[in-house]
Amino acid sequence: MNTDRQDHDWKILDWKILDWTPPILFVERNGEQHRFVLTGSANRPRFSWQGHYQTTFEPLREAGNSSTDGSTVSPMPGTVLEIKVQVGDEVSAGQILVVVEAMKMELPVKAPAPGRIQEVLVNVGDSVAQGKSLVVLSEDEQNREERNQEEQND
Amino acid sequence: MPKNSNQDSATHRVLIANRGEAARRLIRTFRKLEVETIAVYSDADKGALFVEEADFSINIGAAPSNESYLRLDKLIEAGKELSATALHPGWGFLSENPDLATAVESEKWICIGPTSEQARDLGDKVTARKLAEAAGVPCTPAWSPEKLEHKNAEPSLEDWTRQSEIIDYPLLVKAVSGGGGKGMRIVRDSSELKEAIHSARRAALSSFNDDRLFLEKLIEPARHIEVQVVGDGFGDVAILGDRECSLQRRHQKLVEEAPAPHIEKDIRKLMHSAAKNLAISVNYRGAGTVEFLLDSSGENYYFLEMNTRLQVEHPVTEEAYGVDLVELQWMVAIGKKLPSNLDGKSPCAHSIEIRVNAENPSENFIPSTGRLLDCCWPSFEGIRVDSGIRSGDTVTPYYDAMLAKIIATGDTREQAKDRLIQAIDCTSISPLQTSISLGRDLLKSEEFSSGKFYTRMIETDWGEWCSPVIPESWEAPLRSMAKKVLTTGTKSQKSRQRRRGTCWDNLEGVLP
Numbered sequence: 001m002n003t004d005r006q007d008h009d010w011k012i013l014d015w016k017i018l019d020w021t022p023p024i025l026f027v028e029r030n031g032e033q034h035r036f037v038l039t040g041s042a043n044r045p046r047f048s049w050q051g052h053y054q055t056t057f058e059p060l061r062e063a064g065n066s067s068t069d070g071s072t073v074s075p076m077p078g079t080v081l082e083i084k085v086q087v088g089d090e091v092s093a094g095q096i097l098v099v100v101e102a103m104k105m106e107l108p109v110k111a112p113a114p115g116r117i118q119e120v121l122v123n124v125g126d127s128v129a130q131g132k133s134l135v136v137l138s139e140d141e142q143n144r145e146e147r148n149q150e151e152q153n154d
Numbered sequence: 155m156p157k158n159s160n161q162d163s164a165t166h167r168v169l170i171a172n173r174g175e176a177a178r179r180l181i182r183t184f185r186k187l188e189v190e191t192i193a194v195y196s197d198a199d200k201g202a203l204f205v206e207e208a209d210f211s212i213n214i215g216a217a218p219s220n221e222s223y224l225r226l227d228k229l230i231e232a233g234k235e236l237s238a239t240a241l242h243p244g245w246g247f248l249s250e251n252p253d254l255a256t257a258v259e260s261e262k263w264i265c266i267g268p269t270s271e272q273a274r275d276l277g278d279k280v281t282a283r284k285l286a287e288a289a290g291v292p293c294t295p296a297w298s299p300e301k302l303e304h305k306n307a308e309p310s311l312e313d314w315t316r317q318s319e320i321i322d323y324p325l326l327v328k329a330v331s332g333g334g335g336k337g338m339r340i341v342r343d344s345s346e347l348k349e350a351i352h353s354a355r356r357a358a359l360s361s362f363n364d365d366r367l368f369l370e371k372l373i374e375p376a377r378h379i380e381v382q383v384v385g386d387g388f389g390d391v392a393i394l395g396d397r398e399c400s401l402q403r404r405h406q407k408l409v410e411e412a413p414a415p416h417i418e419k420d421i422r423k424l425m426h427s428a429a430k431n432l433a434i435s436v437n438y439r440g441a442g443t444v445e446f447l448l449d450s451s452g453e454n455y456y457f458l459e460m461n462t463r464l465q466v467e468h469p470v471t472e473e474a475y476g477v478d479l480v481e482l483q484w485m486v487a488i489g490k491k492l493p494s495n496l497d498g499k500s501p502c503a504h505s506i507e508i509r510v511n512a513e514n515p516s517e518n519f520i521p522s523t524g525r526l527l528d529c530c531w532p533s534f535e536g537i538r539v540d541s542g543i544r545s546g547d548t549v550t551p552y553y554d555a556m557l558a559k560i561i562a563t564g565d566t567r568e569q570a571k572d573r574l575i576q577a578i579d580c581t582s583i584s585p586l587q588t589s590i591s592l593g594r595d596l597l598k599s600e601e602f603s604s605g606k607f608y609t610r611m612i613e614t615d616w617g618e619w620c621s622p623v624i625p626e627s628w629e630a631p632l633r634s635m636a637k638k639v640l641t642t643g644t645k646s647q648k649s650r651q652r653r654r655g656t657c658w659d660n661l662e663g664v665l666p
Contacts, residue, residue: 012638015631020639023530024580027635037582038636039528045636046528048582050622052591056629076520077551082356102551103512103521104336105404106357 071121071133072109078102080126085135089117098122098134115139166488167192168266169233170208172244173223174542175558176466177204180242183480192236194229196222198550204542210236217552223247226257233263240264240487242480246554249463250277250333266487267440268462269387275436276460279330280368286457289435291428294447294456295321298330298368314351314369315344321371327351329358330366333461335405337361340372373456375608376447378402379414381429382471384479384496386486387439392497393426394475397467400607401596403519408612409593409602410467411506412474415567416605418452425455426498432460441468441483450608466509466556469540473505473563504567506574508593510541510558510583512549515592516621522587523549532580536563536573549586557583560590571597591621 011017018033019026025038040046047054082099085091096108097117119136122128167190170177177193181204184191193208198217205211212232215222222228224247233241241258243249249267252274258265267273275281280298287293297317299309318325318341327350329337337358339350351367359365382394398414399407414422429444443465445458468479477499486492513519529545541558543549549557560581562574578594596616601607624632 012631012634015635017635017639022639023528023582025635025639035576035579036632037528037530037580038639039530039582039584040636040640042637042640045633045640046582046584047624047632047636048528048530048584049579049624050591051578051581051588051594052621052623053582053584053587054624055585056624056626057633058585075517077523078521079551081360102523103553103555104334104361105513105519105521105555107518107520 071136072097072112074098074100074109074128074130074132074134075107076100076102077130078107078128080122080124080128080134081106083120083122083124085117085120087117087120091115091117091137097137100128100134109134111137113137113139166190166239166264167210167237168240168242169194169229169236169238169263170204170244171223171229171241171248172246173199173553174202174204175540175556176244176246176542178207178542179469179540180244180480181207183478183484184242186478187481187484189240189484192233192238194223194232196552198552202542202547203544212236217550219247219553226251226253230257230261233261238263240266242266242483243463245463245466250461252277264487266483268442269439272436272438273462276442276462277331277333279328279332279459280366282460283457285436286432286460289428289432291432291444291457292455294371294373296368296370297321299366311348311351314347317369318344318347321369324372324374326370326372327354327367328370329354329362329364330368331362331364332358333362333459335402337367338405373447373449374610375450376400377414377607378407378445378458378609379417379425379448379455380443380445380465381426382465382468382479383429383433383438383442383444384482384486384492385433385438385440385442386490386492387437389434389437390492391430391433391438392492392499393430394471394477394479394496394499395501396422396425397470399467400609401602401612402609403515403589403612405609407467407509408511408589409506409508409596410470411504411567411570412470413501413504416452417448421448421453421455428455428457432457440486441479447609466559467507469538469559469561470505470507473538473561474501474503475499476502503563503565504570505561505563506567506570506597507559507561508574508578508590508597509556510560510581511555511589512557512583512586513555513589514587514621515589516619517587519589521551521555523551524586525549526583526586528582528584530580530582531558532560532577534573534577534580536570537561537577538563543583557588571602587621592616592619595619595622 016028023037023039025036037048078100081101085097091111092114095111098109100107115137118138122134169192170180181191191208193205193211194214195205196217214228248254252270255265255270283293324342327339337354339354341347341350355365377400381396385391396414397412399410401409441464443461446455448455512522525548531539538561543557560577562570564570578590
């Protein structure tokens with residue numbers, strides 16, 4: 001079966017290729033053996049290791065979950081199941097704002113910090129992409145002052 | 155006049171009321187039995203593997219499952235159009251819907267599953283508990299509002315609170331029609347009760363269209379052990395061993411094995427006969443599973459529920475006991491007797507399964523969706539892969555996150571485990587995140603070896619678990635090695651890689 005098997009008498013630093021039977025790359029380093037699933041192309045390889053796809057090799061992607069405009073974003077693509085707040089509500093950190101559902105799983109989206117609900121950007125039943133802004137939260141006064149204080153101290 | 159099985163089968167055409175991996179699994183057995191199959195598919199599943207593999211196929215609606223796979227009327231319409239004579243619901247979707255058998259049988263088709271009455275009674279957790287108690291199966295303390303004096307009265311929070319105190323915390327608020335952990339909430343003290351009832355009720359209503367709830371004592375730590383039954387509908391029931399399914403996340407199983415390890419011989423016997431008694435007491439028809447909780451002493455077991463369908467994890471039973479459960483379902487559906495040597499069959503191997511869920515196990519299992527660049531499965535001795543996907547497919551958020559299962563079988567539990575770990579190392583579902591990297595570490599854990607696992611272990615002890623990311627210093631050498639091997643491949647190898655979308659993906663479903 002191993003018609004693709006070749007002699008890979010080749011080393012880089014302390015790594016040695018023991019076998020390459022596509023897509024499995026079998027290597028040795030310091031006496032330890034590792035299996036990788038290697039696909040893609042020479043310039044854009046994709047590696048999986050121990051069942052985990054290694055994002056290290058991807059061109060840099062935008063950070064998905066953080067936002068700079070005070071909005072709270074959906075952590076996953078899905079459907080809005082429930083909106084637990086209204087414009088004007090005061091919320092505490094960790095309070096559930098919206099419940100998103102995907103793949104039969106419910107995920108509560110929580111307030112990252114205390115604040116006031118400035119805007120609700122979705123309706124129940126909406127399909128949302130990962131990273132889509134759901135709710136705009138304005139920081140409460142006290143919190144902003146504290147942060148300003150900290151920044152000045154820095 | 156008795157006919158032989160081929161003649162029986164040749165006259166039939168089965169509508170597969172499911173999708174993806176489940177549909178492919180069913181089609182495989184029906185092909186073996188020379189029974190024709192009809193695939194039904196939603197707009198999201200045009201061009202899916204299971205659609206190609208069925209003898210006939212038909213679109214039944216839009217992507218959301220309540221506009222397609224959950225629409226009994228559309229399934230019946232599709233079956234009429236393509237002259238179905240039978241229907242197999244698989245698991246999930248309509249498989250436990252009590253109206254299914256009635257609707258299918260009113261078309262004079264064969265419903266491959268239990269009767270409507272059995273699905274209704276056993277699917278209603280309160281009725282199921284009563285049946286279990288009547289059959290002498292141990293149950294946990296529980297309370298349901300129908301025990302109120304005014305039967306139709308909605309219980310007040312005071313009623314719930316009082317009954318919770320009688321049962322004693324910790325306890326579970328559960329949906330009467332629930333399943334798969336949906337509509338179920340753990341309550342550790344009275345302060346959590348109100349919110350638990352509210353959210354369980356909402357989940358129960360949206361998932362099962364039935365917001366009835368009940369209370370049940372929480373047994374923890376506990377193992378989840380289940381017993382496979384097959385009944386012929388006339389009182390004959392065969393027990394096909396047990397499965398260990400304690401490794402779960404969000405009350406859904408992640409790693410399963412058969413037979414269940416580390417159980418006292420006497421307790422195993424008792425669980426088997428309890429399951430048998432329950433199935434016999436309802437003249438059970440088809441394949442079913444009686445689920446139990448086994449407490450940490452290993453001596454007390456409690457009825458959890460009975461699932462009136464084929465289970466996701468049925469392959470471990472098939473591999474460990476050398477049977478084809480879909481074939482057995484078909485036999486009883488067409489009125490044949492169960493083989494006489496089936497009941498109490500001893501395991502001939504040990505089998506372990508890992509579910510390949512499209513989710514990120516180090517980020518609270520949030521779904522991972524998108525287009526699949528690679529779908530590389532392991533292929534070696536003792537490995538079976540049941541999968542519904544291939545390279546180039548798009549994983550959508552509309553359906554369950556489970557894409558496939560990898561099943562490893564060996565002479566011993568140790569051998570099965572080693573094979574499964576190696577199989578995981580040879581799997582790639584890039585660029586999605588899946589549950590198998592966590593599964594790998596669970597398999598390697600001391601808890602797994604010693605059998606000291608329990609249902610909430612992943613949530614309780616593995617919350618800080620992180621995906622295996624290569625050390626930074628490996629990146630450069632790995633890039634060099636990739637460059638080396640991917641540019642020196644032979645011409646034929648390259649063209650084959652192109653043709654197949656960079657690696658082979660059509661090896662699933664191969665039995666060891």
